[in-house]
Amino acid sequence: MSNAALELRGVERTFHQGEAELRIFRGANLTVQPGELVALVGPSGAGKSSLLHIAGLLEKPDAGEVLIGGVPCMHLSDTDKTLTRRTEIGFVYQAHHLLPEFSATENVVLPQMVAGVKRKHAIAVAERLLGRLGLAERLEHRPAQLSGGEQQRVAIARALANRPRLLLADEPTGNLDPKTSRGVFNEFVALTRGEGVAALVATHNLDLAREMDRVVLLHEGLLVDGADLAGSQL
Numbered sequence: 001m002s003n004a005a006l007e008l009r010g011v012e013r014t015f016h017q018g019e020a021e022l023r024i025f026r027g028a029n030l031t032v033q034p035g036e037l038v039a040l041v042g043p044s045g046a047g048k049s050s051l052l053h054i055a056g057l058l059e060k061p062d063a064g065e066v067l068i069g070g071v072p073c074m075h076l077s078d079t080d081k082t083l084t085r086r087t088e089i090g091f092v093y094q095a096h097h098l099l100p101e102f103s104a105t106e107n108v109v110l111p112q113m114v115a116g117v118k119r120k121h122a123i124a125v126a127e128r129l130l131g132r133l134g135l136a137e138r139l140e141h142r143p144a145q146l147s148g149g150e151q152q153r154v155a156i157a158r159a160l161a162n163r164p165r166l167l168l169a170d171e172p173t174g175n176l177d178p179k180t181s182r183g184v185f186n187e188f189v190a191l192t193r194g195e196g197v198a199a200l201v202a203t204h205n206l207d208l209a210r211e212m213d214r215v216v217l218l219h220e221g222l223l224v225d226g227a228d229l230a231g232s233q234l
Contacts, residue, residue, distance in 0.1 A: 005198030
């Protein structure tokens with residue numbers, strides 16, 4: 001059995017718009033190893049978000065297989081897919097999606113308690129992660145009391161709270177100004193590496209993408225090596 005954090009094998013997906021067909025993926029393959037940070041790049045509309053949804057078991061491809069930790073997932077029941085997402089996968093979106101009525105700590109504690117972690121331990125994990133992201137003085141603040149960059153840091157801590165095997169991030173700094181984006185990205189990479197989590201990160205920012213371990217380009221429905229993207233515009 002493969003020990004890869006994520007494998008996509010021959011993923012195909014076609015969307016139907018009336019009588020027209022839009023073929024998004026035509027046999028896409030990808031392997032992300034434990035602890036590896038992979039940037040996913042491509043023009044708008046290429047299907048980066050759809051690929052992350054498939055990798056995260058939120059969307060089913062028309063053909064192909066998704067393996068998480070070597071386990072084939074396409075034939076799992078909905079209940080087992082939900083359990084896999086809860087225990088094996090963390091998600092970070094462009095919008096932070098924090099619960100406004102809860103503090104930063106509580107937003108990171110809640111997914112742990114849903115997974116069965118005792119509250120005392122969940123609080124300790126939340127405080128450790130938030131502290132590493134520079135939020136030790138903001139633990140009891142609610143989202144409305146935090147800046148955009150701080151809110152996204154909380155979302156990153158929340159995604160890592162259950163120690164997932166795989167982190168999927170969709171433009172995690174896309175809503176931030178360039179200076180804040182750089183700071184949050186650096187902390188995101190440092191924390192993800194520190195936690196030993198594999199990550200697949202969709203981004204339009206090639207400067208940030210090149211700082212990851214590897215870049216893959218979504219091009220005409222296939223995933224290809226993006227090592228030669230110097231000077232490219234997406």
